[in-house]
Amino acid sequence: xxxxxxxxxxxxxxxxxxxxxxxxxxxxxxxxxxxxxxxxxxxxxxxxxxxxxxxxxxxxxxxxxxxxxxxxxxxxxxxxxxxxxxxxxxxxxxxxxxxxxxxxxxxxxxxxxxxxxxxxxxxxxxxxxxxxxxxxxxxxxxxxxxxxxxxxxxxxxxxxxxxxxxx
Numbered sequence: 115x116x117x118x119x120x121x122x123x124x125x126x127x128x129x130x131x132x133x134x135x136x137x138x139x140x141x142x143x144x145x146x147x148x149x150x151x152x153x154x155x156x157x158x159x160x161x162x163x164x165x166x167x168x169x170x171x172x173x174x175x176x177x178x179x180x181x182x183x184x185x186x187x188x189x190x191x192x193x194x195x196x197x198x199x200x201x202x203x204x205x206x207x208x209x210x211x212x213x214x215x216x217x218x219x220x221x222x223x224x225x226x227x228x229x230x231x232x233x234x235x236x237x238x239x240x241x242x243x244x245x246x247x248x249x250x251x252x253x254x255x256x257x258x259x260x261x262x263x264x265x266x267x268x269x270x271x272x273x274x275x276x277x278x279x280x281x
Contacts (some may be wrong), residue, residue, distance in 0.1 A: 122184065168222050173230060174251035176215035176244040191238055192218060197231050217248055 134143055142153045184203060185191055192198045201218040205211060215247055220226040
């Protein structure tokens with residue numbers, strides 16, 4: 115297994131194979147079940163167009179305690195607000211520690227806006243969270259001096275399908 119995040123969730127090969135077979139709408143296993151690739155019936159599309167679509171459907175959520183785990187965000191917070199296909203925990207470059215914020219991508223822009231309007235989503239175990247559309251966050255944040263967007267890097271890795279990944 116070469117995905118560090120996947121190793122944090124499970125190292126059980128059979129569990130990973132079952133999850134991909136039963137639940138993945140984007141990736142599939144090779145015939146020998148040794149590699150993962152993007153499903154051929156879900157073409158990659160224009161990169162800039164796909165990225166713009168993700169950003170329109172994504173919400174910045176900040177002020178999580180820095181010790182918050184992936185499972186707590188996924189199961190104890192995001193699961194309360196419907197099906198959220200993906201989210202990215204923002205991490206420090208120096209030591210990969212959680213920075214206390216995420217980008218959550220909803221199925222539609224309307225669902226993302228409904229989430230922002232929901233007052234219950236402002237609270238995570240008594241901590242007031244900052245929430246805004248990703249495009250608004252990017253417009254209002256201080257300019258970056260170097261490096262590329264974490265979400266751009268993540269999406270680039272997800273939408274390219276010609277590279278086989280070892281399970």
